[in-house]
Amino acid sequence: MAPKIFIDGEHGTTGLQIVSRLQKRTDIDLMSMPAEQRRDADVRTKFLREADIAILCLPDDAAREAVALAADAGTRFIDASTAHRSNPDWAFGFAELSEGQAARIAGAQFVSNPGCYSTGALALIAPLVAAKLLPADYPLTINGVSGYTGGGKQLIAQMENATQEDAITAPYFAYALTLGHKHVPEIVSHAGLSRKPIFTPAVGRFAQGMLVNVPLHLDLMTGNPSMSDIHAALKAHYADGPIVEVMALDQSAGLARIDPEEMTGTDRMKLYVCGTEGAGQVNLVASLDNLGKGASGAAVQNLNLMIGG
Numbered sequence: 147m148a149p150k151i152f153i154d155g156e157h158g159t160t161g162l163q164i165v166s167r168l169q170k171r172t173d174i175d176l177m178s179m180p181a182e183q184r185r186d187a188d189v190r191t192k193f194l195r196e197a198d199i200a201i202l203c204l205p206d207d208a209a210r211e212a213v214a215l216a217a218d219a220g221t222r223f224i225d226a227s228t229a230h231r232s233n234p235d236w237a238f239g240f241a242e243l244s245e246g247q248a249a250r251i252a253g254a255q256f257v258s259n260p261g262c263y264s265t266g267a268l269a270l271i272a273p274l275v276a277a278k279l280l281p282a283d284y285p286l287t288i289n290g291v292s293g294y295t296g297g298g299k300q301l302i303a304q305m306e307n308a309t310q311e312d313a314i315t316a317p318y319f320a321y322a323l324t325l326g327h328k329h330v331p332e333i334v335s336h337a338g339l340s341r342k343p344i345f346t347p348a349v350g351r352f353a354q355g356m357l358v359n360v361p362l363h364l365d366l367m368t369g370n371p372s373m374s375d376i377h378a379a380l381k382a383h384y385a386d387g388p389i390v391e392v393m394a395l396d397q398s399a400g401l402a403r404i405d406p407e408e409m410t411g412t413d414r415m416k417l418y419v420c421g422t423e424g425a426g427q428v429n430l431v432a433s434l435d436n437l438g439k440g441a442s443g444a445a446v447q448n449l450n451l452m453i454g455g
Contacts, residue, residue: 149453152177152193154212155203157184159298160226163442164201174453195219199452201445202226213256222255224448226441230258231332238336239448240265242383242390243272252451259448261329262440263290263347264336266358266432269390269417272337273383279371280362286343288333290358291318291350291406296436305351320348355407356436361429373428377419384417389439389447392417409435413443 151174155161168176177197183189194200194216202209202225209227217223230236237254241247251257260268267288274280294305304314327345334342364370377395384390391414398418409416415434421427434440439447 148173148175149198150175150177150196151199151201151449152179152197153201153203154190154194155208157181158203159295159302160437160441160445161201161203163437164203164445167442167446168449191215194221197221199224199449201449217255220255222257222452224257224259224445224452226259226445228261228328228332230256231260231264232335233258238332239444240268240336241447241451242387243268243336244276248451251448252454254452257448257452259441259445260336261332262292262296262356262434262436263288263327263345263358264329264332265440265444266290266356266415266434267329267333267343267345267360268337269415269432270358270360270380270430271333271339273380274367274376275338276383277379279367279369279376279379281366281368282338282340284339284362284366285341286339286360288343288345288358288360289348290346290356291348292356292436292440293352293354293406293410294349295353296356296440297349301349302353305349317351318348320346322347350406352407354410354435354437355405356409356432356434356440357404357406358432358434359429361427364426364428373419373421373423376428376430380417380419389413390415390417392419395419404431404433406433409433409438411435411438413438413447415439 153161153164156165179193199222202212206227206229209225209229236256236258237250239257239259294301330345381392384392398420418431420429
């Protein structure tokens, strides 16, 4: 019998993207709550408890409520909210993060889907910490720019409807200026950092796509590694996997620019090691679709692991 999959919050930005990836599949039974019953708590509870796996595309409090309603029924969860990303009882849904992580996801009842920015940041940072090239207390700065769909329906409306009262007309803006962005705790937790990084995210006037970059001073790293050492560590960690691709050094060196929309429409991620060999600095760049590997694509990847696909 095909596993029953229920998307709680299927009409939101992330939920709609997940539905589009799953609706034609024949190996699952995709449950859908009728639109007129979306606010019926009893119907929602019934769907949650009958599902083999519930994918939560909800605000944090609603996600916690959903888990409380159905965990005792044996329902397994993929939570796309921030609510459980630093909870050690939940498997962190970044399969490429470390050896054995995919297996942990496959066997878990509770899986937390990573944030989009943290996916890019962790992809660059965690392997270097694990390889003991990047000290846990390194004073990291992380910068990123995302398409506006990452902000959900409200931000999409603000960016696309110039006539509404709170419309945003800027071509690009930085935010989270108090340095309290919700993705920072999961970056610290899952990279094994002891010092909180300074993270400055931004939004550009494009719908989907994302760049996350981490600049590093090599003489502050363990053993003063070369660019080639850093590239080799990343390459060894991802081992030419199908999802995360580490671009060759000569490819990165030949780039005049990196387009934040280059991975739009995919569920993969590219990593670049940029700079000049011998100059003492590198700029690490992750390129992904904020709604692909940064959200819905990751949720589907985790679902596939959980059902043995």
